[in-house]
Amino acid sequence: MAGITRVALAALAAAAIAGSAATESTTAAPVAALQDDRIYQEGVDPAPRVRLMSNLGARIIRVDLRWDLVARRRPADARNPNDGAYDWSQYDRIVVAARANRVAVLFTVWGTPGWAADPTVARSSRFPDWSRRPREAGDFGRFGAAAARRYAPRGVRLWEAWNEPNLPLFLRPQHGRSGRSWTPISPITYAAMLRAFYREVKGVDRRARVAGGVTAPSGDRCPLACPRSADARVPPVDFVRVLSRLGLRPPMDAVAHHPYPLTKPRARTSSRVAYVDLYNLDRLVRVIDRTYLRRKPIWLTEFGFATQRVPEYPFHVSRAAQARSLADSYRRLRGRDRIKMLSWFLLQDNGAWRSGLLGQGGGRKPAFQTYSLPLAPSGRTASGGVRLVGQVRPTRRATRVALQRRTPSGWRTVRRVRTAPDGAFALTVRPDSATWFRTTWRGRAASGDRVARVSRAVRVGAAT
Numbered sequence: 001m002a003g004i005t006r007v008a009l010a011a012l013a014a015a016a017i018a019g020s021a022a023t024e025s026t027t028a029a030p031v032a033a034l035q036d037d038r039i040y041q042e043g044v045d046p047a048p049r050v051r052l053m054s055n056l057g058a059r060i061i062r063v064d065l066r067w068d069l070v071a072r073r074r075p076a077d078a079r080n081p082n083d084g085a086y087d088w089s090q091y092d093r094i095v096v097a098a099r100a101n102r103v104a105v106l107f108t109v110w111g112t113p114g115w116a117a118d119p120t121v122a123r124s125s126r127f128p129d130w131s132r133r134p135r136e137a138g139d140f141g142r143f144g145a146a147a148a149r150r151y152a153p154r155g156v157r158l159w160e161a162w163n164e165p166n167l168p169l170f171l172r173p174q175h176g177r178s179g180r181s182w183t184p185i186s187p188i189t190y191a192a193m194l195r196a197f198y199r200e201v202k203g204v205d206r207r208a209r210v211a212g213g214v215t216a217p218s219g220d221r222c223p224l225a226c227p228r229s230a231d232a233r234v235p236p237v238d239f240v241r242v243l244s245r246l247g248l249r250p251p252m253d254a255v256a257h258h259p260y261p262l263t264k265p266r267a268r269t270s271s272r273v274a275y276v277d278l279y280n281l282d283r284l285v286r287v288i289d290r291t292y293l294r295r296k297p298i299w300l301t302e303f304g305f306a307t308q309r310v311p312e313y314p315f316h317v318s319r320a321a322q323a324r325s326l327a328d329s330y331r332r333l334r335g336r337d338r339i340k341m342l343s344w345f346l347l348q349d350n351g352a353w354r355s356g357l358l359g360q361g362g363g364r365k366p367a368f369q370t371y372s373l374p375l376a377p378s379g380r381t382a383s384g385g386v387r388l389v390g391q392v393r394p395t396r397r398a399t400r401v402a403l404q405r406r407t408p409s410g411w412r413t414v415r416r417v418r419t420a421p422d423g424a425f426a427l428t429v430r431p432d433s434a435t436w437f438r439t440t441w442r443g444r445a446a447s448g449d450r451v452a453r454v455s456r457a458v459r460v461g462a463a464t
Contacts, residue, residue, distance in 0.1 A: 029334045029424045030300070032393045033106065033343030034058035034371070037350065040066065040090050047097040053347060054101035054447040056357070057372045057393025057423075060158065061103050062301055062343045063094055067143050068111035068130045078142035079200070081150035088150060095154050102396070102446040106301070106343070107151070108160040108214070109144060109197070110170060116140075121172055126231070131172045133189045141196025148204035157208050160256055160301060161197040164216040165190040166234040169312075173230035184234045187242035194250035211299050212252030215239055217260050221274035235274040237287045244291035254340065255293055257284060258302035262315050265328070278303070278329055285338065299341040303329070304355030307365065312352065322355075323366035323456050331376040331389055334424065344371060366456065373401075375439050375455035378426070384463045385430040388437065390455060392423035394445040401425055406436040406457065413440075430463035 034053045039046035040063060053061050071078075075085035091107075098105045110130075116139045117132040124131075134140050144159070165171040165186055175182040194212045201208050219235025234242075236257060243250065259278045269280035276284040288296065305325045306316040317325060326344070333339050349356035357368040375390035392401050403415040417439075419425040429437060439455040 028420060028422055029330065029391050030336070030339045030342040031059050031422075032057055032371075032391075033060035033062050033301070033341055034347060035062040035064075035302070035343055035345045036347035037064065037353075038348065039094055040064060040069075042090060044090075046090070046094045047100070049347065050094065050097035050103065051101050051447050051449070054103045055394060055445045055449055055451050056368070057395075057445070058103055059393075059396075059446075060106050060341065060343065061094075061098060062106045062108060062160075062345075063091070064111075064163070065091060065107040065109045065147060066111040066130075067109060067116075067140070068113040070147075071113050071116075071143060073113075074115040075146075078139065079145040079149070081146040083146070086146065091151075095151060095156060099155060100447075104158060105151075105156045106158040106160065106341075107147065107156060108163050108301070109140075109147060110163040112140075124168075124172065124231075127168050127172060131168060131170055133171055133173070133186075134193065137189075137192035137196040140193045141200040144197040145200035145204050148201045148208060152205035152208065157205070158211075159197075159201055159208055160211045160214050160299075161194045161252075162190065163214055164258065165193075166215045166219060166236060166239045168231040168233065174234055175230050175232055177230075182229065182232065184238060184242055186234055187239050188248065190239075191243055191248040191250045194252065198251045209253045210251075211254040211256040211301070212250060213240065213243070214256040214258070214301065215276075216258050217262060217275045217277045219274040221272075236276045236284055240284070240287050240291060240293070244293070249292050252293070252296065254297040254299045255288055256299045256301045257281075258345075259300055260303060260313060260315075261305060261325070264317075265325075278332065295338075297340045298338050299343075300333070300339060301341065301343045302345040303342060304345045305367075306353070306355040308349075308354040310352055310354055313355070316354065319365045319367070323370040326367050326370045327374040327376040327390075327456060330374040330391065331378050334389055334391075369454055370456050372451075373439060373441060373453040373455040375437075375458055377458055377460065381428055383430070385428040386460045386463070387426060387428050388458060388460075389424075389426045390439055391425065392419055392441045392443075392453070394441075394451055394453065395419070395423045395443055396446050397421055399423065399441065399443055402440045403427060403429075404438050404440060405431075406438075411438065429460055431460055433462050435460055 073085045075083035118135040121132040174186045176185040215236035220232040261278045266279045305322045348358040349360040378387045378389045400416045402413045404411040436457045438457045442452045
């Protein structure tokens with residue numbers, strides 16, 4: 001696998017976003033992506049972690065490309081990836097591992113180096129130094145050019161400009177004082193940054209796909225956060241509306257958002273809330289379609305359910321509910337043509353974030369298997385059966401998945417179902433009484449390893 005060509009890698013990235021045609025009983029699903037925040041850390045060998053993500057079924061790995069870590073000092077020639085100020089060594093290893101395991105790389109570029117920070121933005125005891133906005137948007141763009149020059153020839157075609165610029169954790173300031181009130185200025189800052197980044201990356205690689213927005217789900221709105229301050233978060237819908245003002249309107253190939261659920265599943269959401277999560281995602285889509293971004297593809301590039309409360313994401317569920325919610329999110333987003341990518345955050349828990357498929361010590365949660373083989377009920381059919389939908393994610397071609405039924409003597413295979421080329425499948429069951437079903441699959445993952453996966457069990461009531 002290590003000998004995969006540059007052309008093949010480019011095709012892999014393009015196919016990952018384009019998706020694949022569905023067969024009669026299946027519907028194409030958003031491309032499965034996965035992020036591991038440890039692989040870019042110094043001293044970590046990324047190869048086994050990338051291989052694990054490939055074996056789990058990720059077609060894309062989302063990687064934080066930290067501007068502040070690669071360019072700790074100002075380069076003499078910022079567009080030249082060989083400038084002595086740059087240290088790409090860890091990212092080079094990641095890209096090599098991705099090519100060997102046949103996964104595409106999505107680089108999310110963020111983090112202002114101290115030398116590039118706007119000196120008029122005061123340091124904060126609450127937020128990291130790399131959250132200060134760049135003094136010149138062009139510095140960010142020129143770094144994008146250097147990154148594209150280094151990695152486009154190695155097959156990297158997918159990019160995100162910054163991460164969650166509507167939060168002070170990543171971009172400060174968020175607001176500026178206008179008379180007696182505060183107005184959002186982070187979208188104005190970000191528009192200039194995205195424009196510079198897009199222009200420079202596209203100038204190097206016309207085939208690159210650059211996503212913008214990259215918004216966090218939450219924002220602050222009175223009376224939730226009054227009085228406003230420079231550090232109040234900008235709601236994602238407000239962020240998009242400001243980006244759409246005449247004179248801003250930065251180009252992007254896709255709109256990225258992070259729809260972390262903030263509550264249990266809901267059928268309705270008040271129009272007054274300042275957040276957009278999985279359960280009111282259509283609100284953001286409607287706002288997008290009333291702007292210059294109408295009909296743009298949507299990438300959901302961070303998403304997950306935490307199994308423990310953390311300060312940045314207090315909503316959490318049990319480990320069993322995490323697996324169930326993962327499968328349910330697949331059901332909700334399956335077949336939505338605008339949603340091109342769904343990236344789970346993250347592979348393994350850390351001290352600050354607990355939505356991993358693995359616990360902090362490396363043990364597997366139930367969601368580990370569910371990520372590879374989601375299965376969820378999708379309503380009753382006209383004949384009274386129950387439709388089950390799922391996806392075999394580790395495969396790169398049409399395959400067969402086994403449907404099993406639980407009996408007093410154990411699990412018994414009752415049917416084998418052919419999938420679409422992206423592994424998606426759908427089937428209908430009509431049990432005479434309440435019955436548990438699951439699916440299983442054995443085969444070769446994109447890495448070349450043989451793997452076995454078992455879905456979570458789904459209880460189905462008697463056919464009507």
